[in-house]
Amino acid sequence: MAQLWGGRFTGSINELAWDFNASITFDKRFLEVDVKGSKAHATMLAKQGIISEDEKDQIVKGLDSILEDVKAGKLEITTKYEDIHSFLEANLIDRIGDAGKKVHTGRSRNDQVALDMRLYARNEIEHTAELLKKTLEVLNGIMESNIDTYMPGFTHLQKAQPVTLAHHVGAYFEMFKRDLLRMKDIRNRMNYCPLGAGALAGTTYPLDREYTAELLDFYGPTLNSMDSVSDRDYLIEYLSALSTIMMHLSRFSEEIIIWNSNEYRFVTIDDAYSTGSSIMPQKKNPDIAELVRGKTGRVYGDLMSLLTTMKGIPLAYNKDMQEDKEAAFDAIDTVDNCLTLFTDMLRTLKFNKDNMEKSAMMGFTNATDAADYLVKKGLPFRDAHSVIGRLVLxxxxxxxxxxxxxxxxxxTFSDLFEEDIYDAISLKTCVEKRLTIGAPSSTSIEKVIKLNNDFLASFSIS
Incomplete structure (x- = not known):
């Protein structure tokens, strides 16, 4: 058992307790960020004269060699080690000797793991943003291709008014756009470096925390050492944002599942994102959409797990906080997979435009416009509403x-009807006369598409 502590102990830890306490099985994914943080820390120590330049060079070279060997399969991360930090330090000492024992100078595992989680979360936030941007590009492409694709708009799952597929999909563009902006917001708020906070009260070594933050591309150091090692707000914010992404994916998945049904036949899902039945040969099931919908609850659970873990923890660090990792890793992995698969499914989705238009025509989606027609002819709206209600019946x-x-x-329902009623209630007229920004007319949608393109071209996560 390789550990970073033990001098104060005369007995050995219970084997089951060791396994219960250890985090190497899941925090091994911190390997690269731990190497990055340790190299920055060693560079700062040398700058401050706390270790020599030669010792710093040995440490940096040793850390790089460990990372290379792990990636090449020459060095295995095993449960012999308590966590990724003890794995790195023990192997560094084996390779470079006493210089390796100095890498932890002025540092605690508390601020070390706080740094690793921030570096890891920052990388993942940027990756989630990349995936969201790809989703938005696909959505905007669908909008560009379907400005004149008429379909029913719904409220209460009842056909309400005619819209276009571009308009409908545009609603999801707005949702995922907000998700993308949340990634930027979270990254900006969490981008401060906790390294140098020590266990909770800083250190007597003359560290240059600003320099360390600069080396690691943070805006600056965190300003309270106790908060530095015990803050997981940024993870809670990230998992909350991931939960919102999954809610949006789930809503869209639900619509695709409905649209794919025999009753609607609005879409045809590509074979690559469907499965069949073991007994019913005619079936083509929307399993990817259903799994995305189902996995939403899993990500919600990860968020609730982290919130519950953090709710009763006094300052500063407590071992409970080790529970942040598996929940965060699971949520991140799940959302990454769902976004990737959903976007690919969306990219290959075939829209059955004729069925969409027929559905809009047969669903009385133009009834409101028919009432408005009578109002323009002089009939009070409430009377017009009644006339069209009887007409629909x-x-x-x-x-x-x-x-x-x-x-x-x-x-027979109203003498105010004239030949122009047919043009007034055509799907094209119903859609095209709604000219305000955000409405479904081609003029409005074209403006929005341009704004979408401008947003995607100019967006930067940092």
């Missing part, structure tokens, strides 16, 4: 759309 009995009725039939 008659159409339901006849199994037809409003547009299918003859002018003579329409006049």
């Amino acid at each position: 008659a159409c339901i009995d006849k199994n037809c759309a409003i547009d299918d009725l003859s002018l003579e039939e329409l006049k």
Whole structure:
């Protein structure tokens, strides 16, 4: 058992307690950031004259060699070590001798692991942002190709008013755009370096924390050593944002599942993102969309786990906080996989435009516009609402759309109907006369698409 402590102990730890306490099985993914942080720390120690330049060079070279050997499969990270920090330090000492024993000068595992988690989270936030940007690019591409693809808009899962596929998909663009902006916001708020905080009260060594922060591309050092080692707010914010991403993915997945059903047939999912049935040969199931929807609860659980872990912890560091890692890793991995697969599924999705348009026509989505037509002819809105309500009821009995009725039939409901009613309630007119920004007309959508392109071209996470 390789550990960074023990001088104060006369007995050995219980084997089960060792396994329970150890984190090497999951914090080994910190290897690269731990090497990066240790190299920066050693560089700062040499600058401050706390270790020599030669010792710093030995440490940096030794750390690089360990990382290279692990990546090449020449060195294995095993449960012989308590955590990734003890693995690195023990192997460094084996390789370079006494100089390796100085790498931990002016540093505690508390600020070391706090640094590793920040570096790791920052990398993952940037990766999540990249995936979100790809999703947004696909969504904007769908919008560009479907400005004139008419479909029903829904409220309460009931057909409401005609919109376009570009308009509908544009709603999800706005959702994922907010998700992307949250990544930037979280990164900016957490981008401060905890290294140098020590266990909780700093150190008597003349560290240059500003220099360490600069080496690691942080804005500067954290300003309270106790908060530095016990803060996990940025992880909670990140997991909260990941949960919101999953909520958006789940909503869109639900719609794709509905649209893929035999009753709607709005979309055809590519074979690469569908599965069949073991007994029913006709089935083509939207399993990827269903799994994305299902995994949303898993990410919510990771967030609740971390919130619950942190809720009763007094200052400063407590071992409970080791529980942050598995929850964070699981949420990050799950969202990365879901975003990647969902975006690829979306990119290959075939939209059945004729079915969408027919559904809009048969769902009385133009009823509001028919009422507005009568209002413009002088009828009070409440009376117009009643007339169109009775007209829709008659159409339901006849199994037809409003547009299918003859002018003579329409006049039995109101003498105000004229030949121009048909143009007034066509899907194209219903959509195109809604010209305000954010509405479904082609003029409005084209403006939004340009704004979307400008946003994607100019966005930077840092």
